[in-house]
Amino acid sequence: MYDMNRPEKAVSQTETKISARKVQVYYGDKHALKDVDVDILDKTVTAFIGPSGCGKSTFLRCINRMNDTIPIARVEGQILLDNEDVYDRRVDPVQLRAKVGMVFQKPNPFPKSIYDNVAYGPRIHGLARNRAELDGIVEKALRGAALWNEVKDRLSEPGTGLSGGQQQRLCIARAVATSPEVLLMDEPCSALDPIATAQVEELIEELRSQFSVVIVTHSMQQAARVSQKTAFFHLGNLVEYGDTDDIFTRPRDSRTEAYISGRIG
Amino acid sequence: MYDMNRPEKAVSQTETKISARKVQVYYGDKHALKDVDVDILDKTVTAFIGPSGCGKSTFLRCINRMNDTIPIARVEGQILLDNEDVYDRRVDPVQLRAKVGMVFQKPNPFPKSIYDNVAYGPRIHGLARNRAELDGIVEKALRGAALWNEVKDRLSEPGTGLSGGQQQRLCIARAVATSPEVLLMDEPCSALDPIATAQVEELIEELRSQFSVVIVTHSMQQAARVSQKTAFFHLGNLVEYGDTDDIFTRPRDSRTEAYISGRIG
Amino acid sequence: MPLSWALFANFLLAAAGYIVGRSRAFATAGPDVRKLHSRPAYHGASVGLAALLPALAVLAAGAILRLAGVLSSDTGPIIGIVALIAAIAGLGFGVMRIGREYQARNVVEHMVLGLLMLCSLIAIVTTAGIVLSLVFETGHFFRVYDWKTFFFGTEWTPRFQGNSQLGIVPLLWGTMYVSAIALLVAVPIGLFAAVYMSEYASRRVRGFVKPAIEVLAGIPTIVYGLFALITVGPLLRDYFAQPLGLGNSGTSVLTAGLVMGIMLIPFVSSLSDDIINAVPQSLRDGALGLGSTPSETVRQVVLPAALPGIVGAVLLAASRAIGETMIVVLGAGAAAQMSLNPLEAMTTITVKIVSQLTGDSDFNSPETLVAFALGLTLFVITLALNVVALYIVRKYREQYE
């Protein structure tokens, strides 16, 4: 029933997509992320796990510079995407975010129709030459996010009128529709039932063949199922990072062990 | 590691707290909830499960008449709380909601300090005679929601500056602080790590000794762990309702079986 | 009109530039549009702007130089031709820049940002203009009139023959008194109306009431003035002032304040209504779910979240109150006096600015020049008040989400 059918952990690729060096984040005085060093590989699913409030979302938002929008947030250190520092002055955060898509922790659909929600990204990036192509992209994205069947008859209704889990999938579809190179997903399945979760996980697996996916999750099972690499955060520190199998079976740090065995939170 | 330590299913009480009869909900033309009949017992934890978009939140919002705030929502049928129809003209929804507390699916902290967020309910209901009492209530609620340690030094900071999981726990604390007779929790642990989840489940267990708790969850394990009764919704229908043990081990409806074994979503 | 022809030609060129740039970008991109940094439309826009902006700059410079008299007025065609050359050069330059790596979107957005910035600078220019146009004559005034008497004098009795007492204090007092009463009327009524419209009223009622109340802002102030003078004034006098022994003036601060308050209602109600409406529903749900009544929700959650916008609305209403003349003239009278009694006639700075400026006295006399000094003083005072308001808003601001 609660099967954990893991895909073979084919950590075949070697290329580093993102590498973070000594990343520090402060919210005002609060030091939320301390000295994070990590290399995220291309064509891999990386899971971020850790107790609530440990800085997972914060780190995720560093990668595509969404922290820029929080006035009190301050980021130090280096994050390289394809060996280019994303915090470099010459880097255009917009281009960066087009490459590095994001699904936020709280579903935030636009107060527009479902169709427009998904079509927004492709439209601004000019991914479709005509309406038919756009329709195709939207349908594909919604199918990928396991939402198509539920909304295919109500594409023109507002996205805000969906149920919580539907909104979450809508946001996933929206992010996928722009076909980013890296996809950051902050608890994408938190409001989803097991079957929808499985479908989204399938989508992630599929995306992995081309892109790099980072997923924050509180479900150890999910991390184990979908990811090849896992990073464990605790109180703002990256405690341990390694192959998912190793982390779950042979954690090196005692805190990791305590967390996955359910002792610290 | 992923232990399912269930508390003994002591379904001792017999009293019905809430009973719904032929409840129908329409959002505009959309028939979102069809003919729902259910009896929710006092001093019991009832779990609502079902695929995303099946109407769990909708039904929850019927019970404390939160659907009143959605202009296009229309509720038909009867919902009795302590044998009184909550949709009766004479019923004051405010009093109803004071009795029937709610934790929403999307964390929605007020743009106020953490303290004020939790103290809001006790203040409007006059539950504290003085500041010290109020402090006590706030602390107790935050402790119950497993948030106290993380926020005790920053009670005066805005609740909106918390992480997703922290906000969720804040909302749980806020609801608990008003000490309602019935607590409706819409996926209260979706953004929580296993340990925080366990703590919240402990809280639920504790609340059960006095109150009736309804919890929506997508985690079958959680439903099995915390609830004594389970209701399975599918496409707006209440498919099956019964003792949690029975539902999970001997489902009568084929759809229930399919769902819990991961075949329909 | 050679200049307007040049302008027209430039716009045509810019449009052509857009089309050329766009198609050029499509050509550069090849089959995969994603290879381009920016979408073709942005490339087109960047070429269009590259053609338009230099030409506009040339035209503007030419116009200014002609105004300033540096260029004679028959240089129009020359300027036009120079502008056209600039446009063509810009267009060529723009087309050349097109390439896969060329960040057309950023360039266009930077230009748009520059434009936005320019627009916000107009406020500064206006302020500078106002200060400049007041400061000269104010200096003139203080050369013929003692500044101490002006700032601290408690008597305002201008005379034709000169020898006037021109103390600002009673006018300032009147201004604050009238504005305060007006706000005391408008803010509660406006806020309650806004809350009712956004939280309680049905969509239909709101759809009717809101524009209806806004009509109040469109009724010419002279109507309010006459209403104050003919209806409200005598009413207050006969049923309020005389029975209470508070005087028997037909015009009073209270009259003007009440009537002005009515005029200001829509400023508070409509603007606040929009802001209140923009507060996310989830916050209301949160409060209602805890068992608070709608009014508690509004007072304790919604209004605090909407506070910055509401303060803006109140500031706007206050500004309007300070600047109003007709209602004060007809409702409060023209007598400059300082009294606590709201049923006495008083007057405001703005009224006196208008009347001194349009009066029959000698335009070089202090009696007329004082208008400029009054204007500048009021300007400085409101500036100070605005600084305080900004500070307060910063302090009490609650940000949702």
Place this chain on the structure above:
Amino acid sequence: MPLSSSAALPDRKPASLLEQDARTKARNAAEKRFRLYGVAAIAISMIALVVLLATILTGGAGAFRQTYLNIPVTLDAAVLDPKGNRDPAEMAKVLTLSYGRVLDAAVEATVARHGIQIEGLTEKDIDGLISKEASAQVRDRVLANPDLVGQTVEFDVLTGGRIDGYFKGRVTMESAERDSNTSPQQLLLAQELADRGEMVTRFNWNFLTNADASDQRPEAAGVGVAILGSFYMMLVVLALAVPIGIAASIYLEEFAPKNRITDIIEVNISNLAAVPSIVFGILGLAAFINFAGLPQSAPIVGGLVLTLMTLPRIIIPTRAALKAVPPSIRDAALGVGASKMQSVFHHVLPLATPGILTGVILGLAQALGETAPLLLIGMVAFIRDHPDGLPGGLFDPASALPVQVYNWTQRSDPAFIERASGAIIVLLIFLLCMNVLAIWLRRKFERRW
């Protein structure tokens, strides 16, 4: 951590929902009061509105009707063409004053023809029946067609203001008793003529098209020039203030770094809103007329001055509306790779539209009703000639609706009061036309999230 309600939380008995406990009752009473305040607030506003509109309508409805007298006029060649050569240039030397005498004779003839006998009726009463405008009307006809001279031609001429007022109830026999400009006999005569169908009161298109008229002929005054002037000015304001205001707000709210300079700009803008409008007139005089050399009394100058005045009044609400859009929506857009500019123009701006439109509605209402700044740039003036069409008309002298109201309320002839109210009605209709689109758009864009 035990959380039972026993210790700290007072125990609450499961009470019936149908009965309210004391606290709920008190809170519900507060709720009722609160709601009542809201209703009262709206009621007060609506009552004020109704009262004001009623005064305007009852006072101004008369301006839309006008009394005319139909008389045959014998165009006496001896008076109108003394040289007898029908040369328009020569005939133009004959002033309207002479035409006035011809008309007087015509009226007297008409009275005589109908055999109306009224005791105490003087010649002045008879001559005073018709407006002074009539002679200009006849003169224009004659100069346009000199061959009319010597014939008897039917004319539909305006009656005098008092006569017109009599048919609209403004002038009564009692007031005429004391009035040195009319007499009860004159009114009786008018009544007789009306009974015979020679004098009719009908809809007054001329009020909407005519220019202003001097103090002596209120019956001929109209708001035509004022409507055009206001229309031109509003075009300028709409074309400049709205886009510039929105652009400035977007910059300040979304892009400007939060530093000293933007603080200064912010304070500046709120302060500009508090600057009395007449000061903008001073500025306009200095900047646009004296410095830039634009013509006096021209709608372009008026429009520019009103633009400067309206800008802060649009910026403040617009900024508030932009600020009210939840950050999550911006985040969502940025997250799919929209630029800041795109997120603003695609998402934030549409969501802020209702608030922006409210600012525009209120700002334009104010701009439309403003007189004080126009005082200094020469638009508070007596203007008889209609401005040209666009765009040249922007530079021709023109009046404005509020100016017309202001002027007319200062005239000594009470007939102008009615015209002023009529002009206010026109102004309000003008405002309504201007706003319907905004109001409709606002409703369309309104949504909650």
Place this chain on the structure above:
Amino acid sequence: RDQIQVSGSSTVLPYSTIVAELFGENMDFPVPVVESGGTGGGLQKFCEGVGANTIDIANASRPIRDGERETCTANGVTDIIEVRIGYDGIVFANSANGPDFAYTPADWFNALSAKVVRDGQVVDNTAANWNEVNPDLPEQEILAFVPGTKHGTREVFEEKVILAGCEESGAMEAFVASGMDEDAAEQACMTLRTDGRAVDIDGDYTETLARIESSPNGIGVFGLSFYENNTDKLKVGTISGVTPSTETIASGEYPVSRPLFFYVKKAHLGEIQGLQEFVEFFVADEIAGPDGPLAEYGLVSDPELAATQEAVAAGTTMQ
């Protein structure tokens, strides 16, 4: 520029518009644009300089002052033609339903001055009723709507009524006797009481009329022409037994009047189309004469109109 531009006094405005209208009707020129911005404002625009950007004519309800002339000269406006168009009578009127009033200037002084003389002593004015001031006057509370200090009318009112009354009643001497010098005594005479009995009106005569309608006890100061257009609502008072009318004012019997002027830039006469014609038209007998439309409207025509016509024709400038 096609139109003649006129600006200035709002008292002259109605006459100016009447003439402008007739001018436009009868001549082949556009109707002049006539603004009202007050005498001061009009003269200021007038003195800004010469050229198409400046106005041609300034209306004034008082003679141009020396200081204003200086500014004019400094800005190059040197040759100015002064045209006196006639006289404006100032009358006192109360509600048509009220009693009849026959005042003397002394009554007005005793009713409205801040300081009056009672039994040889200089005291604060406390008179509350007109019959306290003069037993012959009706018993009605004192409430006077006088023009605000921005109005030229106020100056005339103060000088020709209050000051005259002060001297007539002997209060002036008493003031001087109490130790004031001549100037201070004059000042004291003309200082009006501030206890609400003398109400300044900053607006126009229509406002004064509206105030009388809302306070029927009030007495207002009006221009003759305004009164004549509103005889149904107003009742005029006599001064020293003389009823105001164009005739009594022209003959000098009625004391309270003042001359009205307009000023023309000579430099514009040739430049602006129709300006010369307009000025001549204005002072022509048909217009400004005793039977013309201006007189009909309430202007007291100038007995020396012929001299003015000559001066205009000759373009005689001020010295």
